[in-house]
Amino acid sequence: MKRLVPVIAAALCASALAACGAGERGAAAGPVDQAGVQKAKDLITQLQNRPTALPSTTPVGKPVPPGKTVDFISCPAAECNQFAGLLTDSAKKLGWTLKAINTDGSPGSQQQAFAQIARDRADAAIYVGIDRTVYERYLPELKANGTWMVSACSTDEQGNGIDFAICTPEQQRDTGRLMAAEIVADSGGKANSVYVNVPAFTNLSKLRGEFLAATKEFCAACGTGTLDIPLTALGNGTPQLIVGYLRAHPDVDYVALAIDSLASGVPAALKAAGLDQVKIVGQGGGAATSQAIKTGDQLASVPWPYIETYLAGLDSVVRHVTGAPQLPSQLPRSWIVTKSNVAETDQTIDDIIPVVAGSDRMFQQLWGAAS
Incomplete structure (x- = not known):
């Protein structure tokens, strides 16, 4: 795990004129890449439908010993x-x-x-x-x-x-690509975004890289930047760091969150700072995220399975x-949730939103443990 950056350093970085971490800044310029925007829209259309099956349906086929x-x-x-x-x-x-x-x-x-x-x-x-x-x-x-x-x-x-x-990082890459597609499509190819990262969660590195690369693929003129959030700021200091960054970069109109839980308190902080025109896209999902999408406080999310x-x-x-x-390590395909299909997230398992509805019972059936 990377060495954590102190909160005060992150705060100073957020308020500086240059972006924290890799990326480019500046207003989207030049003609809109209509082909790129259409490619982003096509990807979203393809992945708005919820997956209905697990990647593998091969049963264990043997009695499971108890007491483990x-x-x-x-x-x-x-x-x-x-x-x-x-x-x-x-x-x-x-x-x-x-x-x-x-x-x-x-x-x-x-x-x-x-x-x-x-x-x-x-x-x-x-x-x-x-x-x-x-x-x-x-x-x-x-x-x-x-x-x-x-x-x-x-x-x-x-x-x-x-x-x-x-x-694995490779299994997370499509999530970053889909987040980028939503921002490019929603902006009509004129987005300026900041990716809010948590460096301590090193597994998210591919997601961040894919988000930045896909944004440029769909929209070469779109601006991108990165804001790093230290682990010590989770749950308390994140809204202030994001607001500080946005004040220093007034051209930014989209915030992409490495984890949806980073959004806690952010919509209210944006409104208080007069930045409520900024739209939020994240990944991970959850009841709070679904409610934010329903109320318009968040544009979209890619629920993690x-x-x-x-x-x-x-x-x-x-x-x-x-x-x-053993089955190969694999996960259901990505699924994006927006206001048009957020009602589908009302079905939960232990208050967690499954990507495949009823996936817990599907696994139990594979084990011969369904009742």
Whole structure:
């Protein structure tokens, strides 16, 4: 995990005249690339329909032994607090026990969590966005314990102690592309956007890169910039940093969020600063995001398949302990939510919006655990 930037440094950067991080500034200039705008619109039209099936429907086909234990290491983002409940309910369907381990996101806290997993001698561990350098020294003990290691949303590849990797940077790239398409299409090829990034979540690097590249692909004249938010500002200082950036860059009319939870308090802060013409696009989803889209406080979101991500991780554990063939790491295709289809997000699972409606039951059917 990258070294965190102090909040005060980020605040100074946000109020400076130059953008924080990579990107270009300046008003969109030159003729509108109508072909690029149409390409962006076509992509949105293609992905507005919600996926209806999981990538694989291959059942386990073997009895699942009861009594297994799975340890889950969460992350500091608001969304991560819901995953433990989802996994706990699914583990119960299997006759298993899930133990949630919370951290503050620091390497020291994460190392303590892996030490706990080693002491627990858990049958499996699922963890979110943690670099392998943090827990490398525990891998020999975890392997000796027979702990199946599931890495979710990190930059590390499967192998060398990581038994299954899901929500990889490559799997996130289409999300950034779709966010860019929405902004270009909505602006008619005249957007100036800032991508609000969280460098501590290194798994989002591909998403950011794809957003910036796709914006230029669809609209070469569109301005882009990056604002980095430190982990310590999550949940409190983010609105002020975004407003500070926008005041320093008055040409910016779109904010692209690396995680939708960054939007908490932002619409109100924009209105208070007289910047309510700025539109927000994000990724991740959730009840608060859906409500913001319904009220017009957010333009669009690309819901991340959280349920499908973590249940695919649990599915890999089920296949491991039963000796069934592993499925390839894959996720449902991307899906964009706007005001026209936001009503579809009202159906939730443990207060989490699935990309594939009923995906939890679909996984349970694969395991032979549906009731």
